[in-house]
Amino acid sequence: MDIVELLVSEEHQNERIDKYLSSYNEEWSRTQVQLWIKEGAVKVNEQTVKTNYKCQLHDKIVIEIPEPEPLDVVAEEMDLDIYYEDQDVLVVNKPKGMVVHPAPGHMSGTLVNGLMAHCQDLSGINGVLRPGIVHRIDKDTSGLLMVAKNDMAHESLVEQLVNKTVTRRYKAIVHGSIPHDHGTINAPIGRDKMDRQSMTVTNESSKEAVTHFHVLERFENYTFVECQLETGRTHQIRVHMKYIGYPLVGDPKYGPKKTLSINGQALHAGILGFEHPRTKEYLEFEAPLPEQFEDVLNQLRNNR
Known part of the structure; x- marks a missing residue:
């Protein structure tokens, strides 16, 4: 049994507990959260609550x-x-809004569900x-x-990730105008002790992280950047850009509440x-920016 402890911040006070918890972890559906609450698996200040309970500050x-x-x-x-795609590997362009793999309470609509219909030969590691x-x-x-279609391919691709030889470059829009053209963020990332579903820069129980x-382009209050991962920690780019003072536009977990409309991090x-x-x-592949991402960029360009 996993135990998750949360402390309600000012941002979430007066929010329904089922809504808060389902937005807190993308792998928890609201239906699953409501079931946990009804079964007594969720307690607030050591007391069971109903699904419509309104969270209070410091709960x-x-x-x-x-x-x-x-x-x-x-x-x-x-x-x-x-x-x-060939007999060993497959490269797929995942759309925004799709979860990569199933989890309890979220068993359909994921990339893995689609991959299983597309091909029968996926690694089982x-x-x-x-x-x-x-x-x-x-x-x-x-x-x-990248997706492995057999265990040989899986082991090879994981080894390349460990050896930092995989090229992974991301485009992002961040808050603030970054004054310097280039930079490297070398700061270890681990679980946030106050919020176990979030990551943070910390020296405690952390792993090396380099971005x-x-x-690419500057605007009055925003910057369009390309980030290259040297390591691949959970939420790495989102955490690192926040750490240096330039959080991602639209990021519901690490960014400001007042942001551009893009439904999740840019x-x-x-x-x-x-x-x-x-x-x-x-092998190297490049996928163009999604339409919504391009629309935000064009909006920023037109507002100069």
Whole structure:
């Protein structure tokens, strides 16, 4: 059983507890949260509550997440945007708003559901909920992912990630005008002790995290940047850009409440390159910015 402890901040006071918790973790559906509340697995200040309870400032919420039942992932036909595929690997352009893999309470509509309908041969190293998944990007981050179709390919791609030889370049729009053209953020990332579902720069129980960035375009109060990952920690770009004072536009977890309308962080995994596990040929792919991302950029350009 996993235990999650939260402390309600001013931002979430007077918000329904089921809405707050389902927005807190993208892998928790509102239906699943409501079930936990009804079963008494959620307590506020050591008391059970109803699903419509309004959170109060400094409420201590404790969630006892039960061990999941064995789950079957169902294949679902989807119109996947596949950039490359052979017997070993597949490269797919994930749309914004799609979760990469299933989780308890969120078993359909994920990229894995679509991949299982598209091909039967996915590596099993990550188990039944994450077949073929070598790395992931957040639900509201769009862009390229590499998928392993067998265990040999999976092991090779993971080794490349560990050795930092995979090319991963992201486009992002951040708050503030960054004065310097280039930069490197070398700051370890770990779980936030006050908010276990968030990451933060910390020296406690953390891992090395390095992000390189350069400015593509400046606006009065925003900057369009490209970020290159040297490591791949959870929420790395989002945490690092916040850490240096330039949080991502639209980021509901790490950004300001007043932001541009883009429904989630303005972050796109646009370039992905790696050595093919079998042929050893270097492959690189580029996916254009999504339409909504381009619309925000054009809005900023027109407002100059």
